[in-house]
Amino acid sequence: MFIDDFVRMCFDGFEQGWHERNGGNLSYRMTDKDREDAASIMKDTGRHIDLGFDATELKGEYFLVTGSGRYMRNVPLAPEKNIGIVKIADDGHSYDILWGFEDGAKPTSELPTHLMNHMARMSVTDGKCRVIYHAHPANITALTYVLPPEDKAYSRILWQSETECAVVFPEGVGVVDWMVPGSIDIGIETAKLIKKYRAVIWTFHGIFGSGADFDETFGLVHTVEKAAEIYLKARSAGIIRTITDDQLRLLGDAFGVEINKDFLD
Ligand code: 2HA
Ligand code: ZN
DSSP states (O other): OHHHHHHHHHHHHHHTTOOOTTOOEEEEEOOHHHHHHTTTTOOOOSOEEEOSSOOGGGTTOEEEEEBTTOOGGGTTTOHHHHEEEEEEOTTSSEEEEEEEOOTTOOBOTTHHHHHHHHHHHHHHTTTOOOEEEEEOOHHHHHHTTTSOSOHHHHHHHHHHHOTTHHHHOTTOOEEEOSOOTTSHHHHHHHHHHHTTOSEEEETTTEEEEEESSHHHHHHHHHHHHHHHHHHHHHHHHOOOOOOOHHHHHHHHHHHTOOOOGGGOO
8 A cells, every 4th residue: 555655665764864853755646546545534624725836737636745844753653643645626726635634734844846846757757756755864965065056066976976876867966055945936946957857955955856656766865865975985084086987988888878968077
């Protein structure tokens, strides 16, 4: 059942140390089968909430989402209080709560960025992308204090820090320089970048990752975080050599992936 997989991912992120307090959030766009599986628990709760932006492309879609102010650590203890299912209304500007969010909870403060990212990734993946994940991994965030806020700088450093990276995210990663979180504006800027990159880093804050399923999305964020950790360790010790651009090209050929040429010298 998709709810179990969702709950597992919330707690996996907590165990990695990526979700201090109420940090981070997760959303999943449900399939027709998921709707059937959840039919017996979904009902009209009478809770209809305005979105404040246009999500017409998502009208009629159902999402399982983490709650605002709720802790990832607590999700397995009481899913119905900490997460919930919403349906985007036909007007495209509001949604209805159909399950969960008990005791007055509501969807994450980052709902604008989640839904805008869903719209962006749906359009470029032919509807395959279903998961958007926001986390606060310490090494990714630390990296934002030592690099200029440029997609190329981050992509190259991460590719060079672990051989797997250029294969896992050959398009690179995007970076949004500091903005107020939870806002519609940060959603717009993130969604622009997530059309090009599956992962987008927020400076001094964390990362958004996307993917077709929970494993792929968690794995992407995990890979970026591991590479950031390796880079920071190597940089602290003193870097004397790294993966070359020719080696990155060889990886692309060997694994049949198109490594973003704009970021190769
Ligand atoms: O949910 O992570 O960006 C708390 C946050 C805000
Ligand atoms: Zn955050």
